[in-house]
Amino acid sequence: MPLFINTKMNQDTIAIIGGGNLGKSIALGLLKQQYNPEQIYVTRTKVALLDDLKAQRVHTTSDNVLAVQQSKILIFALKPYRIESVLKELASHITKDHLIISVISDFSLEQLSNCLTSEIQIVRAMPNTAAAIGESLTCIASKNASAENIKKATFIFDALGETIEIDESLMDAATVLGACGIAYVLRFIRAMIQGGIEIGFDAKTATKIASQTVKGASELLLQNGNHPEEEIDKVTTPKGCTIAGLNEMEHQGFSSSLIKGIKTSIETIQKD
Ligand SMILES: NC(=O)C1=CN([C@@H]2O[C@H](COP(=O)(O)OP(=O)(O)OC[C@H]3O[C@@H](n4cnc5c(N)ncnc54)[C@H](O)[C@@H]3O)[C@@H](O)[C@H]2O)C=CC1
Numbered sequence: 001m002p003l004f005i006n007t008k009m010n011q012d013t014i015a016i017i018g019g020g021n022l023g024k025s026i027a028l029g030l031l032k033q034q035y036n037p038e039q040i041y042v043t044r045t046k047v048a049l050l051d052d053l054k055a056q057r058v059h060t061t062s063d064n065v066l067a068v069q070q071s072k073i074l075i076f077a078l079k080p081y082r083i084e085s086v087l088k089e090l091a092s093h094i095t096k097d098h099l100i101i102s103v104i105s106d107f108s109l110e111q112l113s114n115c116l117t118s119e120i121q122i123v124r125a126m127p128n129t130a131a132a133i134g135e136s137l138t139c140i141a142s143k144n145a146s147a148e149n150i151k152k153a154t155f156i157f158d159a160l161g162e163t164i165e166i167d168e169s170l171m172d173a174a175t176v177l178g179a180c181g182i183a184y185v186l187r188f189i190r191a192m193i194q195g196g197i198e199i200g201f202d203a204k205t206a207t208k209i210a211s212q213t214v215k216g217a218s219e220l221l222l223q224n225g226n227h228p229e230e231e232i233d234k235v236t237t238p239k240g241c242t243i244a245g246l247n248e249m250e251h252q253g254f255s256s257s258l259i260k261g262i263k264t265s266i267e268t269i270q271k272d
């Protein structure tokens with residue numbers, strides 16, 4: 001059953017400030033879980049780009065002040081370089097009754113609270129674009145938020161997938177593994193598809209086989225709680241084709257390239 005049905009948790013109006021890739025994914029995820037569209041505001045500069053949400057009765061506007069005034073929960077999904085100026089513009093309209101949730105990477109709770117008055121409660125969250133289909137993994141962290149507000153934030157992100165509470169010091173790592181992770185996995189799937197076409201499948205069939213196989217592999221870990229290598233051992237017949245292919249992939253730097261990519265991503269966030 002959709003998570004927001006028959007709960008008290010869907011009584012707050014939510015404003016998503018910055019309806020771009022992630023902001024829109026969050027709005028779509030809320031709609032999928034039957035959050036009342038009339039209790040969702042989404043803002044962006046070019047508001048016409050939100051017409052698909054408007055058609056679903058979501059309030060869409062370029063007026064951030066209006067969205068803030070009409071809402072209890074404010075989810076900021078702006079690019080990091082925009083948040084300071086937008087928060088400063090909105091500061092006089094944000095009250096202690098608001099809950100601020102920032103999904104912005106590389107902008108700390110301290111930096112956020114420096115733009116606002118001290119009594120404002122802030123939660124940092126790091127979801128991914130699978131929020132649109134209720135399959136995000138969201139890490140959340142907070143310093144001054146009440147247990148009730150942390151519960152509220154968790155409830156929202158649980159509706160969009162799963163939520164893990166972390167220490168803020170791990171937020172860059174959460175950004176890389178969880179949010180950038182979607183892109184890494186999709187690139188892996190794309191490579192599987194390209195290989196699949198080379199060995200005989202048409203693109204559509206290769207996409208279906210690769211995507212469902214990745215889903216199945218994930219579910220084996222999520223449902224059984226096993227180590228990946230335990231499941232790999234069940235596939236690798238001695239002298240068989242799986243181990244031959246896997247070893248060739250490793251000779252070519254498969255695991256190493258992924259680990260190095262993850263480290264490069266976090267270094268990119270932490271370089272300034
Ligand atoms: N895209 C992703 O997968 C993820 C993004 N993030 C973080 O979320 C934030 C947003 O990322 P994206 O959605 O990818 O960026 P985006 O550029 O697609 O979205 C930002 C949106 O903000 C709008 N905007 C700009 N100025 C505005 C203003 N003054 N008022 C209202 N809206 C305004 C832009 O028009 C744009 O639609 C970034 O900080 C990013 O690091 C975090 C996790 C995943």
Ligand SMILES: O=C(O)[C@@H]1CCC=N1
Pocket residue numbers: 105175179180
């Ligand atoms: O690439 C980025 O910087 C953002 C942060 C996480 C996903 N996209």
